[in-house]
Structure formats: structure tokens, C-alpha cells
Amino acid sequence: MSYHAIDSNILYVDALAQGDVLTCQEGLSFWGGVDPETGVIIDVHHPNHGASLAGKIILMPTSRGSCSGSGVLLQLARNGIAPAALVFREDEDILTLGALIAARLFDKPLAVLRLSPTIYDGLSRAETASIENQSLGFSDQSIRLSTPNTADLNLSKDDQRYLDGKEGAANQIAMEVLCLMAAAQGADTLIDVTRGHIDGCILAHDANLDFAEKMHEMGARTRIPTTINAISVDRQNWQSQDVVPDFGLKASRLADAYVKMGARSTFTCAPYLLDDAPIKDEAIGWSESNAVIFANSVLGARTQKHPDYLDLFIAMTGRAPETGVYLAENRRPTCEIHVDLPDQYDDAIWPMLGWLAGAKSPNGVPILFGLEATNPTNDDLKALCAAFGTTSGAPLLHVHGHTPEGDLPPIKGAQKCAITKQDLVEIWQNFNSAPDNIDLVAIGSPHASFSECQNFAALLAGAQCHQDTKTIVTIGRHTLEGLSKAGVLDQLEQAGVTVIPDICWCSITEPVFPVDTATLMTNSGKYAHYGKGLSGRDIRFGSLRDCAKAAVSGMVLNALPWWLKE
Numbered sequence: 001m002s003y004h005a006i007d008s009n010i011l012y013v014d015a016l017a018q019g020d021v022l023t024c025q026e027g028l029s030f031w032g033g034v035d036p037e038t039g040v041i042i043d044v045h046h047p048n049h050g051a052s053l054a055g056k057i058i059l060m061p062t063s064r065g066s067c068s069g070s071g072v073l074l075q076l077a078r079n080g081i082a083p084a085a086l087v088f089r090e091d092e093d094i095l096t097l098g099a100l101i102a103a104r105l106f107d108k109p110l111a112v113l114r115l116s117p118t119i120y121d122g123l124s125r126a127e128t129a130s131i132e133n134q135s136l137g138f139s140d141q142s143i144r145l146s147t148p149n150t151a152d153l154n155l156s157k158d159d160q161r162y163l164d165g166k167e168g169a170a171n172q173i174a175m176e177v178l179c180l181m182a183a184a185q186g187a188d189t190l191i192d193v194t195r196g197h198i199d200g201c202i203l204a205h206d207a208n209l210d211f212a213e214k215m216h217e218m219g220a221r222t223r224i225p226t227t228i229n230a231i232s233v234d235r236q237n238w239q240s241q242d243v244v245p246d247f248g249l250k251a252s253r254l255a256d257a258y259v260k261m262g263a264r265s266t267f268t269c270a271p272y273l274l275d276d277a278p279i280k281d282e283a284i285g286w287s288e289s290n291a292v293i294f295a296n297s298v299l300g301a302r303t304q305k306h307p308d309y310l311d312l313f314i315a316m317t318g319r320a321p322e323t324g325v326y327l328a329e330n331r332r333p334t335c336e337i338h339v340d341l342p343d344q345y346d347d348a349i350w351p352m353l354g355w356l357a358g359a360k361s362p363n364g365v366p367i368l369f370g371l372e373a374t375n376p377t378n379d380d381l382k383a384l385c386a387a388f389g390t391t392s393g394a395p396l397l398h399v400h401g402h403t404p405e406g407d408l409p410p411i412k413g414a415q416k417c418a419i420t421k422q423d424l425v426e427i428w429q430n431f432n433s434a435p436d437n438i439d440l441v442a443i444g445s446p447h448a449s450f451s452e453c454q455n456f457a458a459l460l461a462g463a464q465c466h467q468d469t470k471t472i473v474t475i476g477r478h479t480l481e482g483l484s485k486a487g488v489l490d491q492l493e494q495a496g497v498t499v500i501p502d503i504c505w506c507s508i509t510e511p512v513f514p515v516d517t518a519t520l521m522t523n524s525g526k527y528a529h530y531g532k533g534l535s536g537r538d539i540r541f542g543s544l545r546d547c548a549k550a551a552v553s554g555m556v557l558n559a560l561p562w563w564l565k566e
Contacts, residue, residue, distance in 0.1 A: 013110065062088050289395075457491040
């Protein structure tokens, strides 16, 4: 089954709602884009930056960005500052799942709808709206809403046993939610997946801890091999890093809850760097946006961008809705992007291209042309995929000549657009409006690979990091072990670099994040996008070499890079 056209107005989560209408012309990542304690949009790149979502009827085409948005929505609901309703025009999973969990496990319902384009456009022009008795009211109109039908799903005998509660209450809830999500996504059935990856293990708010411990207490156990995302502390060393004990203990409890449920203590946002990475056409059940996009795009594996919490349910059952990019027809490009490649460039171009590709194709699967003569490394493609995930809701992109499905023909009528040199100039300037003095160099969003760390050590070339510039690299435990054996860890530490496992820049908090930082520099397009909203600090962006120079000098030139000056 392919993505389906909307021929009705669907109520996915039922709740009474009434409020002012706020229309977002662009999708929004709730994680990194919305403050879970206030409900205010903190994504500085979003057109509605500074607006409050609390109590409003929020319209957006679909969500985008991190799978962790479901947890942010749950926290907002539990704090009483969630939107009154979320209204989408296109397929949406992440926030829908968060609303389902809020209603089913915590009795904090909020309405979620998807409307036909005509009704959506009409609602966007209204000042207020209400939802009651499965009807949407606005501007003297009353629109009857249908609900997803799970009765028509083709379930296996094991699926039905889970659904009937014969495998315990935790598995029953998991299957109920999986069936609801399958119906919402237009799936006919569930499919087997071989492995899972848990994203909701970051203590961004108490909702993640409460969910994990509640599921563990109910007897939840993983059924398939499952890895865990980066967490919020260096699990083995946080006590010596001046982390507030209450926070450190809660973060450890959250990580431990998933380990007790059977997941591996990998604690990395880059599970594709592990020795047992997925293979082409393997159906997996991953969460975490950069990991999903890399797995689909670079490895050729198949996974939807599953929301937080659904990732656990998939790991518990080994089943996922058969929809989206699990299906070959939905992996075809819907947008052709032609890149006007500069004659010369450095590794900074890859996250820039990823960010721009997402902006050009915010909802559909793009294919990039014009890069055939390049030789991107896996680190380059990692940076491309991670940055793409900040601006697009799609779980997949293709690079003609470089990715496993880069020769797939675009669908008929595919959008065509270009990434120009001017686009590159503008995104560079967008990422580099902060002061020249650098207080912190941040490497490892997503987690740095062995080769990235090795290259960074070589670029430092035995020099010492500036005394006023803290330089931190975040990595997975597997990479730390390899660096230690190869002597690269010693090289980095002798240069004054701090290497920290388990956490990443998406989850790091003070005081591990240096308190006195005013401006940081990163080579990550993902962190360049989210960093301001997450940390409150000014951001500078550049290549790995630029970051090494800034680490040593404490400064960065406020100018275009050499390859964009001509």
C-alpha cells in the first residue's frame, strides 16, 4: 500500500477542544523546537519562533525533525500547556503517537486531526475553532470527522494474542497502539522487523522517565535485538562531573529501565556505526531521525521514522505497520534537486546540502543530482542525513551515483528545484551570525565516528586547545573503545580535548556543557540548527578543519569560507 490520498477528515485522537487557531506554514519539530516547560516555539529558524502553542488549535502541514517530539508533546500535556488540538494536512506519526500515549497511559487527551486540503485551508483562515462529539466547528461550519478503523487490519495469530491481552498488559497496550498507528497510516497489516533502536531514553523531561518505568513495571520486555540512543549522562562517570545528583540519578534510572527491558546499553545516536549495522533491504524498527535517514538512505535498510514510545512497542513485539518507506513504491523520489556544485569545497558542504535539501523537500523523498563526480565519505553522508532531518519530515533521501537506490526514477510529476551557490551562501550566513570569539567547540552531533575523531586529532597536529576554549567530542561506547586501543584517545586528550561517551549534543546539560559558554562552534548542521534553541548560546558553523583551528586559536573568521568567496 502506498501513501493514500486524503478523502475524508479523520479524528485520530478524540478530545474536547476549543481555542484560537494558530497556523504554521512550515512543519515543526517539537523536540528542539518547542520548550517542554512553557509550550513556546524556540526554533530560531522557524517562522513562528516565539509563539505559544498552549491551548491553541495548531495547524501545520505535518511535523518534521526529531522522533523525540512525541515525548515533548506528552510532557506538554502532563503540564497542562499542550495545544488544544493538532491539525495536519498530510501524514503525521510523531505527534499523533505522543497524543495517543498522553490519552491512554496518562489520561491527558488532546485532539489530533488530519483534514482534506479544502477544509484545512478553510480552517487556517478562521480565528477560533472547536472539536466536540467528533465534529469540527469553525466559521459557522460543522465538519463531521471519521475515526481510524482497526477492525480491517490483517493480524497474525501472535498479533491477535497480544491484542487480546494473552501476553500481558504491557504487550496488549503495545499492540493496541501499533494497530491504531497502522490504521492511521493506512496500513493493511503489520510486518516483522529484525531489530529496534530506542530513542526516548533522554531525560529531556520527566515524561520519558515515567513512561519507561511504567512500562517496565507492567512487565515490558524486548523481543528483538534492540539498541539504545544516547542518554543524558555519561552513565559511568557523571558523579565525578559535578552533575546535579537528582538529575544524574533520574537520567540513570531512565537508561536502566530500557536495559532492564532487554535493550543493549549501546547509548549512541549512531547505531549504524556499530559492527552489526543493518544491511540492504533489511526491515528494521528504528527511531531517532538521523539514524533512520542514514539507515534508509546510505545502508538501504527499510524503516519508518518511528516516534518515541512506538519504538519500544515495536521492540516488544517485533512488528511494525507495513506502510511508508517499508514499501518499495514509497521509496521513489518525489522531488529532483539539482545541485550547482562549487568548483572547490570542504566537508562543511555536506551538512549544508542536507539542510537545504530538507528545506527544498520538507515532506517528500528527494534525489540529489550534480554530485556524481564527488567522493563523499560515510562521515560526509552522516552529516548530510542528520542535517536533512532537521528541515524535512521525510525518512529518506537519495544521492544519484552514491546511495544504494540513487538510480530510482522519480515519480511522475516530481517537483524539480535547485540548490544554488546563493543558497549555500545564505545558509552559511544563517549559521554564522554570532561573534568571532569561540568559548566551546562541539563535535559529535550525531556521535562522532572513529574516522572523524582520527581526522580531528590529525588536524590538531599536536597543538594545544586554547585555554579559554573548551573542546568536547561526544561519542558512543563502541567508538571510545576503538579510539583507546588505537591511541587516538590519548592524542585528543593530550591536545586538551574532552571526549565523553553516552551523551551527545542533543542531550548534554550543564555543567558538562560549560556554563560560561557564550558562543560555540560545531561542524554539525543538525546542531547548528537546534543548538541555539537547546542551549541558549550563539552558534558558529564550519568544517572539521575550521573547528580544529577555532579550538586552538579561540577565534573564527567572520567571513565566507574560501570556497564560497569567488
